[in-house]
Amino acid sequence: MRFRNLAELVQLAEQEGKPMYEIMIEEHVQETGMSREAVVEQMAASFDVMTQSVQRGLTEDIRSFSGLTGGDAKRVYEYARKGRTLLGKQATEAVAMALSTSEVNAAMGLVVATPTAGSCGILPGVLTSLRESLGLSKDQLVYGMFTAAAVGYVVANNASISGAGGGCQAEVGSATAMAAAAAVELAGGTPEQAIQAAGLALKNVLGLVCDPVAGLVEVPCIIRNGFGSVLALAGADMALAGVRSVIPPDEVILAMYNIGKTMPVELRETALGGLADTPTGRAIEKRIYGTQDGSQEAGEA
Amino acid sequence: MIGPSSSHTAGAARIGRVARSLFGAPWESAEIILYGSFAKTYRGHGTDVALVAGLLEFATHDPRIPKSLLIAKEKGLHVAFRTAENPDYHPNTVRIRLTAGAHSSELLGVSIGGGAVEILEIDGFKVKMTASYPTLVIPHTDRYGVVAAVTAILSNHHLNISVMEVSRRGRGSDALMVISTDEEAPDEAVGAIMALEAVKTVASINPS
Numbered sequence: 001m002r003f004r005n006l007a008e009l010v011q012l013a014e015q016e017g018k019p020m021y022e023i024m025i026e027e028h029v030q031e032t033g034m035s036r037e038a039v040v041e042q043m044a045a046s047f048d049v050m051t052q053s054v055q056r057g058l059t060e061d062i063r064s065f066s067g068l069t070g071g072d073a074k075r076v077y078e079y080a081r082k083g084r085t086l087l088g089k090q091a092t093e094a095v096a097m098a099l100s101t102s103e104v105n106a107a108m109g110l111v112v113a114t115p116t117a118g119s120c121g122i123l124p125g126v127l128t129s130l131r132e133s134l135g136l137s138k139d140q141l142v143y144g145m146f147t148a149a150a151v152g153y154v155v156a157n158n159a160s161i162s163g164a165g166g167g168c169q170a171e172v173g174s175a176t177a178m179a180a181a182a183a184v185e186l187a188g189g190t191p192e193q194a195i196q197a198a199g200l201a202l203k204n205v206l207g208l209v210c211d212p213v214a215g216l217v218e219v220p221c222i223i224r225n226g227f228g229s230v231l232a233l234a235g236a237d238m239a240l241a242g243v244r245s246v247i248p249p250d251e252v253i254l255a256m257y258n259i260g261k262t263m264p265v266e267l268r269e270t271a272l273g274g275l276a277d278t279p280t281g282r283a284i285e286k287r288i289y290g291t292q293d294g295s296q297e298a299g300e301a
Numbered sequence: 302m303i304g305p306s307s308s309h310t311a312g313a314a315r316i317g318r319v320a321r322s323l324f325g326a327p328w329e330s331a332e333i334i335l336y337g338s339f340a341k342t343y344r345g346h347g348t349d350v351a352l353v354a355g356l357l358e359f360a361t362h363d364p365r366i367p368k369s370l371l372i373a374k375e376k377g378l379h380v381a382f383r384t385a386e387n388p389d390y391h392p393n394t395v396r397i398r399l400t401a402g403a404h405s406s407e408l409l410g411v412s413i414g415g416g417a418v419e420i421l422e423i424d425g426f427k428v429k430m431t432a433s434y435p436t437l438v439i440p441h442t443d444r445y446g447v448v449a450a451v452t453a454i455l456s457n458h459h460l461n462i463s464v465m466e467v468s469r470r471g472r473g474s475d476a477l478m479v480i481s482t483d484e485e486a487p488d489e490a491v492g493a494i495m496a497l498e499a500v501k502t503v504a505s506i507n508p509s
Contacts, residue, residue, distance in 0.1 A: 033483065033484075065367075066345075105304040105305050106304070106305050108303055108304055108305065108347070108366070108367050109303070109304075110302070110303055110362055110364075111302060111303075111304060112302070113302050113307040113311060113415055113416055115307070115414070115415040116306070116307040116308065116414060116415050116416075117302060117304040117305055117306050117307040117310065117311065118305070118306050118307070120304075120307075152415075156414065156415060156417070160413070160414055161414040161415045162308045162392075162393065162412070162413060162414025162415070163306075163308070163338075163414075164308060164309075164337065164338035164339075164391075164392035164393045164414075165391070165392060165393075165413065165414060170414070171414075212342065212345065214345050215341060215342030215343075215344065215345030215346060216305070216345035216346070217304065217305035217306045217309075217345070217346060218305075265337075265392070268338060268392060269309075269338040269341075269342060269392070270337070270338050270341040270342065270392070271341055271342050271345065272341060288345075289344065
């Protein structure tokens with residue numbers, strides 16, 4: 001890969017007069033030895049999986065394995081279709097679609113990890129809502145996935161994309177940054193605006209902890225995906241308007257990494273603290289596993 | 302992938318597959334020790350299910366993943382889970398020991414996020430293997446010329462080495478080569494390496 005951080009990525013894109021997604025496609029071709037067509041086709045196949053997971057959650061009665069979640073995507077979607085929402089139809093639909101994918105994930109359905117399964121709703125939420133509002137083709141949305149992938153690559157290699165490693169900021173935060181950058185390029189913004197959007201959006205989730213109730217990827221993960229999609233759109237809009245992150249996006253990523261390292265283990269995907277350690281969180285855990293001490297006893301299969 | 306967590310499910314399934322590939326034969330019993338976040342959330346995240354799915358060689362999108370524990374049981378395989386703490390380990394760490402008769406093999410794997418993994422130990426040898434490229438794991442006897450013989454075979458098959466590690470327990474004793482290549486090694490190349498006198502066996506691990 002010819003870039004290690006977002007600044008180098010933008011520099012390459014500007015020097016060669018190409019969008020970031022084109023740089024990412026070329027790097028992937030070089031790295032895998034596959035043809036450009038094959039690389040794009042592979043991403044298009046992932047896009048199809050993504051679209052199916054969005055649709056499933058909006059049309060089927062999704063219920064998670066624990067029975068704790070499901071149905072909210074449909075609720076929000078139907079509400080948005082009635083036309084009177086506070087955020088506006090497009091952003092509310094993005095929420096519905098983000099919730100949808102995350103609900104499918106919690107029900108052990110097929111999803112694309114973008115960058116992780118816990119944060120798999122944000123990019124599909126943003127992309128599918130832009131498809132309608134900007135009138136984009138499937139090919140363009142697939143390119144948007146490469147923009148997102150470039151940002152995800154940088155975050156994963158300079159920080160962390162794991163909740164156990166860096167808290168929710170590393171998952172929902174990374175996904176939000178990826179989606180924000182993709183939204184900017186899809187809306188015709190410059191590479192520089194795209195990474196500014198990523199930096200602006202990521203700044204807003206710094207410090208977000210990973211505190212899954214009963215150790216499930218459900219509460220609060222699904223709702224946070226819904227919020228992440230709106231945050232990504234807001235970041236993209238601010239960047240397209242010319243707002244810049246005073247702290248450069250690459251430094252925001254490093255800050256995220258350092259915050260993650262100093263986060264107590266209770267708040268890094270151990271179900272020991274935060275929402276997992278509330279009376280209701282513990283009661284849910286007890287109902288599901290029959291224990292209430294936070295540890296999930298080892299058993300034999 | 303089939304979830305619900307890329308690090309706790311897809312990554313775990315991948316570590317399971319690597320363990321199965323390293324073992325190189327059907328296993329009878331699996332002892333699995335979970336550390337950190339894996340230990341605390343493995344039931345909610347389906348890590349146990351995913352590890353066993355990997356040990357059964359299911360891909361990360363295989364619809365049988367949710368039923369893997371049951372499938373293993375039906376096949377008469379013994380799987381035992383244990384949790385432990387080790388503050389030096391990454392929060393998503395698992396140790397897997399596979400046994401079949403007198404043959405056993407052990408690895409320490411870490412799921413670093415998004416389904417990506419690192420293998421840090423193979424049968425007591427410290428390694429750093431990502432399993433994102435085709436990889437050959439070659440236990441051999443520490444002796445001059447073995448590394449050269451192996452790389453010559455790879456070169457003859459036009460395989461480019463991207464990462465290579467060699468370590469040994471002591472001079473002239475058990476040693477391990479871990480070689481990642483850009484392309485998958487064909488059976489003839491693996492066979493030729495296996496035929497080398499100082500080589501004990503070759504495990505071929507291909508990305509899933």
